[in-house]
Amino acid sequence: MDLKVLLAEEGRTDPPAFYARLHRAGAAQAVDGAEQGFAVAVYGFEAAGQVLKDSRFHQLDAAYLDLHNPQWRRHQALEVLRDSMFFTDGPAHDGVRQLIGRTFTARRVAAMADAVTASTHRLLDRLDELSRGGPVDFMGEFAYLLPSSVMADALGVPQEDLAWFRPRVLAIGAILELDGATWKNMVRANTAARELTAYFTDLVALRRSDPRDDLISHLAATDLSDRQLVANLITTFNAGFVTTTHLLGNGLTMLLERPALRVALDQGNATSYVEEMVRFEPPVQILVRYAPEAAEIEGVPCRPGEAVLVMIGAANRDPRRFTDPDAFDPARPDPGSLSFGFGPHYCLGAALSRLEGEIAFPALFERFPDLALAAPLSRQPKPLILRGHDTLPVLCHGR
Template sequence: MDLGMLLSEQGRVDPPALYARLHRDGVAQPVDGAARGFAAAVYGYEAVSQVLKDGRFRQLDADYLDLTTPQWRRHPALRVLRDSMFFTDGPAHDGVRQIIGRAFTARRVNALEGAVTELTHRLLDRLAQLAADGPVEFMGEFAYLLPSSVMAELLGVPQDDLAWFRPRVLAIGAILELDGANWRNMVRADTAARELSAYFTDLVALRRTDPRDDLISLLAATELSDEALVANLITTFNAGFVTTTHLLGNGLTMLLERPRLRAELGAGNVGSYVDEMLRFEPPVQILVRYAPEDAEIEGVPVPAGQAVLAMIGAANRDPARFADPDAFDPARPDPGSLSFGFGPHYCLGAALSRLEGQVAFPALFERFPDLALAQQVGNAPKPLILRGHDTLAVACHGR
């Protein structure tokens, strides 16, 4: 596979067209991008599942960066990421995940439905007020605020600080792109990491003297080092709403482009709509793993130290797994997408993200039955790792 094609403007505008071509050539192939450290692209549904659960392929951890970027510890953003459970495997990952997972049990998520519903309607009231002056920026005023407010409540982050967080979260997210770790992005991400680290360090100190029923207090009482504690708070908070933000933005455009399906959306079928949104346009299109030792996937060799592109967006459109994969069909009997990953790093917040989507979409269209895009979305290139809209202007007409 030509990596340049994936990273090109056309590849970013319309990755499903590339995915369709790849599926005609099997389930995996070598990457013409060895200089970037990528050996293989895996895009068949079963093959991607195998990479994500196979212990031969690891997160891009500290050992990997020692091989590829020896000076990486000079960058606070890279240190924060590598000190977190999101870029570790084995016991270092499992122990922290078990602790943080207590905040995302099925019981606790189900108990949040009333709070999510109340918050949704408060944000809709705000949209109605803003709409009196013209189009509203949906991503900042709703898609970001709903999931970030829920995560803030779980962690113990003051709601008044959410506006401060967003640009810093975006700065760190930018370096996760396949070609995103350029000098300008790294400077911004490092600044954001310093500021976020100082913020959470202060908040942890407060919780140690005044503990509450929140995740910060829970983690502050563990034996985690201060560096690992702060790193996991930053990454858990960021990951807890970024993908849901894109689910809400991507899902809204899907519905607005399909009036018939939007009209059929209701409380009884909203779960299947959300699952199909996640399959059709996953907020995370690609995950990257590397082989610490020589390995092979579907006949493609992966030399030690080289990386594999696990293409979730393509796997979700594998015709061997999904009939008519390029059609948006909420009535699919078994959506079963890989949008929340697979294996030991399966997204802890998957159930919460689904809940937020299931509450938000019916409420949006009940409140604003004539909700519409204020301008065409167009074909601007988008990121591939965290795929969604930066902004989305909507006209909110309704009750």
């Protein structure tokens, strides 16, 4: 597989066309050009799921960076990421995940429904007010604010700080792209990591002196080191809303391009709509793992220390798993996807993300039945790891 094709304008603009060509060549293949940093691409649905649950394949942890980038500790953004559960495996991952997972159990998420509904309608009021002056950016004024507001309440982050967070979250997200670790991006990410570390260090100290019923207070009372605690708060907060932000933005464009499906959407079928949205255009298109020891994927060898691209976006369109995979069909007989991952790193916030989509989309079109894009969708290339819109100007027409 030539990764350069995917990273080029054509691949970034229309990755499904690239994925379709891959599926004609099996479920996995070697990546051309060792200089690209990846040895194997896996894109078949079953094969991708197998890699994600297989303990032989690890996150790109500190050991991986020691092997491939010995100077990585000079970058605070990389240190923050590697100190978190998102880039560790085994006991170091499982213990922290168990602590944080208590906030996102099925019972707790279900109990958040009223708060999500209230936040949704508050932001719809805001859209209504802002749109009286013309187009309004759906991404900035709704898709970001809804999930970040919900996560802020869960963690204990003050709502008035959300605007401060967004550019710093985007800066760290930029270095997660396949070709995103440029010098310019790393400088910005390191600055963001320093500022976020200082912010959460102060907030942890505040919660220790004045505990509340929030995740920061609960974690501050555990035996996690301050370094672990702050790193996991930064990454959990970021991960807790970034994917949902893109689910809301991507899902809106899917519905606006399909008026009949938009009209048919209601609270009764919202679950199937959201499932199909994340399958059709997953907010995270690619995950990366590596093999500390020699391994094999669908007959393709992977040598010790080599990285594997797990292509979620392609796996979700595998014709061996899905009927007519390139069709957006909320009523499809074969639902399901790998969009929230699989195995030990399955997304902790998956249930909350689904809940937010299931509440937001019906409410959005009930409030603005004639909601429309203010301009044609841009055909500019988009990121591949965190795939979504930076801005999305819309015209809101309420009842």
